[in-house]
Amino acid sequence: MLRQRAESPALLNGHEAARRFLGSYFDVQDMECEQLLVAHVDSQARCIHVERYQGMPTAVGLPVRDILADALRLGSSGVILAHNHPSGDPRPSESDYRATRKLARAAEVIDLAVLDHLIFGARDYSSMRQMGLL
Template sequence: MRYQRAEPPLKLDGLSVAQSFFAACFSDADPSRERLIVAHLDDEARCLHLSQHQGDETGTSFPLREIVVDAAIHGSAGIVLAHNHPSGDATPGDSDCRATRRLAAAVQALDCAVIDHLIFAGGDCTSLRSMGLL
């Protein structure tokens, strides 16, 4: 796991902005390895904290507890998740949907919301929010 501080004025206020930001994050990564990036936002969609979790060719762990702890530490109002599918198919899997719903339920107690979960594959990007899965 690697943490990095998000420098202002990074503001993820909309799907197209989030897609562009995360696409840039994945552009320098090994496309054969799955990686999860978690952005914690304040109530004005400014990024407070980023964490990255490296996986392998078959997937990456979904560190639910770590994400919830980070949300509490940083006082997150929202969370945007992004990960890549090395398979080349940006369709969310059942495990993607289940993990996202579990996180949404867990951070709700902190007055935090999962804003979106984006899945990247090749040049495609899928938004769970746009699909009505969040």
């Protein structure tokens, strides 16, 4: 787990802003293992923290407890998730969907919004929010 502070308060107030900001964290050369990014935002959609979790070639865990603990510590209003698929296929898997829904249900308890979950492939990406899965 690598903790990173957002260098400037990037405004993630829309789908395209989140895609550009989080997509910049994924290096094409470093796509052999899945990685998960969790961007914590305040009530004005300013990024206040980015957390990176390293996965394996075919999976990355969604650490619900860690995400919620960070949100409470940081005072986050919402989170935007992003991860890559080394296979190149940006479509969410069934396990991506189940894990995201589990986090969204748990986050409701502390009034934390799961704003989107972006999945980056080799040349494209998917948004679970735009697909109606959130």
